[in-house]
Amino acid sequence: MSTYLVFGATGNVGRRVAERLAWSGAAVRAMSRNPEAAKLPQGVEVITPDLDAPGALDDVDAAFLMWPFHSAEPARPIVGALKRRVRRVVFMTGGGALPGVAPEEQPNPVARWHATVERLIEQSGMEWTVLSPSTFMANTLWWSAQIRAGDYVRGAFGSLATTPIHEDDIAAVAVHALTEPGHEGHRYTLTGPEVLTQAEQVRLIGEAVGRPLHWQELTLEQERARLLADPDFPGDFVDELLDGYTKMAAAPRPEVTSTVPDITGAPATTLSAWAAEHADDFSGGRR
Ligand SMILES: NC(=O)c1ccc[n+]([C@@H]2O[C@H](COP(=O)([O-])OP(=O)(O)OC[C@H]3O[C@@H](n4cnc5c(N)ncnc54)[C@H](OP(=O)(O)O)[C@@H]3O)[C@@H](O)[C@H]2O)c1
Incomplete structure (x- = not known):
């Protein structure tokens, strides 16, 4: 059975992604710096966020990636490790990263880091989907x-x-993109209603x-x-x-988009x- 890898699995969105996948019966490997305290559903394998650790990427078919770092420095090793072993990646971008704008021309440092990751993923050869959510209700x-x-x-x-969005709606879209065909090469702008x-x-x-x-x-x-x-x-x-x-x-x-209902049906x-x-x-x- 293929395994789904979830970054930031104790965070606002990653936790919901891990839960939704686990409740659907999928095999989930979730990452937390403190696995003992992660409190994820039973059956979820929780590992520390080290992709070079033995077994970390075994059987992983698709990964949910978000960016908890305060620089783009880990982008090359992380995307490099994923592209050697993983077929599909769903990346939640942030910082107001503008689509189609080079990292160095993004409006702020946070957007620059996220745009750097987006570019590496798009050039990686993996099937990719980028989720660009509006401000979280959280x-x-x-x-x-x-x-x-x-x-x-x-x-x-x-x-x-703003158009605040429920973190679980982002996770619902992420799970569709991780588990179904048809989302590859899309950059989805997600908003609340x-x-x-x-x-x-x-x-x-x-x-x-x-x-x-x-x-x-x-x-x-x-x-x-x-x-x-x-x-x-x-x-x-x-x-x-x-x-x-x-x-x-x-x-x-800002304007409301219909992407959440279009993809989730709700x-x-x-x-x-x-x-x-x-x-x-x-x-x-x-x-
Ligand atoms: N808030 C907004 O309105 C908004 C809007 C659009 C996009 N975003 C983007 O969403 C992302 C934040 O997502 P979130 O709110 O779901 O996360 P979050 O609740 O801030 O949680 C951060 C997650 O990352 C993990 N983490 C923290 N530092 C780490 C490190 N050094 N190495 C590995 N894992 C680490 C934490 O896990 P452990 O502590 O268990 O290790 C936790 O699961 C950012 O990229 C932000 O730009 C946010």
């Missing part, structure tokens, strides 16, 4: 401490519109947790100071994040449904 968990503490989410760019401003997202989370929640707009400087005081946001990431938001706010309003999940699933994360279990 990003709203960044607001969870503020929501647990009160009724306001403070931040800049409340009117910034709605265009929502950040302030609207906060209101919808409020409905899910059962109390009105509001956005409170901060100036860019106030937001920068707030993020720098938060240990979850390293200093260099704060500027990158705010720069990314500034560019997104200046860009045309409508993309709404933020309301995602928030209902995660209501305890915002209420600390006190509702």
Whole structure:
């Protein structure tokens, strides 16, 4: 039986990919730096992320790859190891990497790393599919401490519109691309079902947790100071994040794509449904 290899298998998307494959009865080899703590379904083989380890790529037919690294340095060894043994790769890109634009011309370092991986995969001879998702609904968990503490989410760019996507919808598309023919050579732009401003997202989370929640707009400087005081946001990431938001706010309003329903046959999940699933994360279990 062919085996599916899943990178980042404890992450937002990789976990869902590993679970969906395992629940379908497929053989899954998942990677985590801490296999004992991975908490993946029974039957999933969990290994450390070392493709040169004996047996790591045995029987692997297709791999789900995402990029957890803060450079493109591991791209050549990883793609090189995969292309020697694996027929198909599904890569989740990120950083707003622009399609058809050379890595060196991408708008930011994160996009450059992802575009480098995309290019290596496209030139590898493997069957490839690239998934380019919009912002994850899970990003709203960044607001969870503020929501647990009160009724306001403070931040800049409340009117910034995005098309947030449920991580499980990305995983569902990934599993189709890993297991079925017909997705080779495609770069899919994946979005959620709605265009929502950040302030609207906060209101919808409020409905899910059962109390009105509001956005409170901060100036860019106030937001920068707030993020720098938060240990979850390293200093260099704060500027990158705010720069990314500034560019997104200046860009045309994003559009919803039909790729998730077209491929999965089911409508993309709404933020309301995602928030209902995660209501305890915002209420600390006190509702
Ligand atoms: N958030 C968004 O809105 C968004 C939108 C589009 C694209 N993306 C892209 O999505 C990717 C992040 O995906 P995600 O949110 O699913 O991941 P995540 O939740 O951030 O999890 C990271 C995963 O990578 C593994 N990992 C971390 N460091 C590693 C290392 N040095 N070597 C090997 N494995 C490592 C972790 O596993 P262990 O800790 O178990 O080892 C974990 O499974 C990024 O490429 C990002 O650019 C994000």
